[in-house]
Amino acid sequence: MVTAWTLDVPAVLVVLVLAVLYLRAVRRQSTWPPGRTAAFLSGLATIVLVTCSFLAVYDTTLFWVRAVQNIVLLMVAPLLLALGAPITLLLRSAPAPVVAGLRRFGRGRFARGLTFPLVVTAMLAAPPLLIYLTPLYELTLDSSIVDALVRLLLVLAGFGYFWTRIQLDPTPRDDSHLVSVWISLAEVILDGALGLVLWLGPLLAPAHYDALHRNWGPEPRTDQIIGAGVLWIGGDLAGLPFVGALIIRWARDDERRAREVDARLDEEGAAGEAPSGGLWWENDPALAERFRRR
Template sequence: MWALTTFGPIGHYAPLLFWVRALQVVLLLFVAPFLLASARPVAWLCALSTPVRRVVDRVLSSRVMRVALSPLTTSAAMLATPWLLYLTPWYVASMTGPLAAVTRVLLVLVGFGYYYTRMQVDPVPRRFSPLLSIGISVVESLADGLLGIVLWLGPLIAVDYYAALQRDWGPSLRTDQSIGAGILWILGDVLSIPFMVALMRQLGTDERRKAKRADAELDEATADGPSTLWWENDPVLRDRFSR
């Protein structure tokens, strides 16, 4: 996906058309990192050898990684990156030159940290309830839609840059930016559906794990303690029926 986005037609037209650049950003920030995180690369590294696993465990248990890979940090980075890219000089600077390649890699890294922390299919510094991840996703969908509205109804982005291209084909600057805003907003929400499905499956697995743990504790308590009827645990019913 990264190669297709970088070297294919998308990579060729991204510096020329706003909507193609928006499509490139969505694929690099959402799709490629999601596929990478789903492949469980950290678990694959740990399976290489015992020394590698020890290094990975040591790195993940460090205070720096516990903060950098927390849900709050990765979600904030995921939300802030598109805003900073489109509403600062970074947008024009990332079109061509060395910063363009750095930006493409950075988008994948930000997205991977986000999905890696939230999906928790790999070893992570700290695990948390999937309900927290689902709640964060609901808030994030609102923020993504807000950026789309700003780009759709707001002033044109990088007017001087696109005017200097002297492009006499394709949509106008306003139409081009409106299409790009729709891609960031609508396509971003559509691509979040597989992520939400994965979170719901994880929530179901977590609930079943908790139920099994509770059943095991109950069985252990029953085996260690005297056998009683259910109503004997209620003081009112015990006094009434024990007469």
Template sequence: MVTVVAVASSPLPPLSVMRTLTAWRFAPGVVAVAGGLVGGYGAGVRRWQASGKGPWPRSRTWCFGLGVLVLLLVGCSFVGVYDDTLFWVRAVQNIVLLMVVPMFLAVGAPLTLFASAVSPPVRTRLSRVLHSRPAVLVTLPLVVTVVLVVPILVLYMSPIYEATLRDPVVSGVAGTALAVAGFVYFWTRFRIDPTPRPGSHLVTLAITIVEVVGDAVLGVVVWLGPLIAAGFYTALNRQWGPDPRTDQLLGAGVLWVGGDVVGLPFIGIVLARMVREDEEHARIVDAVLDRGDAGPASAGAEELPGAGAAAEPGTAAGRLWWEDDPQLADRFRHPR
């Protein structure tokens, strides 16, 4: 039997294994956001297919749908029911909103669909904004790292955390801010959607290390620091479950380890995209070389002593054209 909890602040029974499966609530804000995401994405897919660009990849649709499903789970399942009662449950919710939900949404490439759904003039204006200098500066690796790490640090190290427990509006705003910060990070790091700057997957892996350190710092501070929102949790007069100190220790472990665990599929996606882009670049290079080999034999004549053929513009005499190409020279450099 499913138990529906309408008011999160009402006395709750102990959180048992059965309750993790049967405790649900209706969260209008979460449901509205999820419905808007699904409706917008579905409209974008239909517009993409109607434009004759071919089928939209199902893997992207599944990933986006999984992100929406996870959002519903952390808002409406036992996580949403007990998020104002147990510190560690709120920690799970915040980590998922920051790391899991936006990661799957970003893999779904929603910005590409959005661009295909708007009119050409609007698309042109958006492209100008996307490639403007402010957009490039905001998406610098250092900036997006700060965007990912700082919000959750501020949340737990300031009175904002207790305010999220007392006011559902503040809680919704804070959760939205975490999800947006996470999306900006994953959008610019995966580069599935167009981004203001190309970036580097190697830099992304380095940023991941910084993020791991940030999780560790937050976990240690919460672990060793004073009780957070002690007055609120004491006023609940909860007679079951872990005591406030143990509850916070469990939450510190979630904040510390949870982000690192979520980072594993992130690293896997980055590595897969790095290999795919390298293979695509290799195919482009091979195609360019094949076209060069199929052209006139004048390139080969340059290597013959006494050949009178003039070198191509910008190419030193006696050198092949690809030796001066910045992308091809390193791959086919002559041994010294």
């Protein structure tokens, strides 16, 4: 686990390019939170760790190693990348025509449909189900090209989910944070269902693992049970930082709205305007439209 390393050239090149572009964009900003830079670079480092460490050396030998790799690429690395607010940085540093095009795309129907809550839920939940409940898993073991594409799609799917849920960057939709909580609960249920299927179900890719003639480590059934636990419990544990970030973001948005309401009330008081009659929520700018009397 310590000495087994390999070099995934495509992954390392992509990570280096993204790191250079991000740092160059940061240098052009007069102010940029260092925490965002640290988060984004940590996400890139996580991708290198998953694709070059023992997790890459043994990902076709042990089922549980592949499970760890997939969870990190779907849940951990994308969350760190999203916390780096790369889209905000891109909008601040890209040429004006590029920014205008991105904003037009973000306001379009396709982008809004792609970021609909049910779509992003499927974006996070579907990849593990497709990998482990279809022949795709065995293909990733036997084809390096398929394996690389699946890794890329895992990172993109995870980033799409966390980008739209944390809303640190501009998003096509402004959904309530409560929607993210319900999506997280649905993801926990699906993780448990997949874990049970892999724990109690038949062995995956038995011909591949039998051909290895491995005489060390856990036997195939135990190996798959460990991997099922990784996907079940590990997936939920990997989602805890997201829940924490979501709660922090939710609290900050509430504080911002409270300041806006206080400022509006202060302006009305200074202008000598008396608040209109009715219950308090009928005078709250954030709730008036929803609860106004017909």
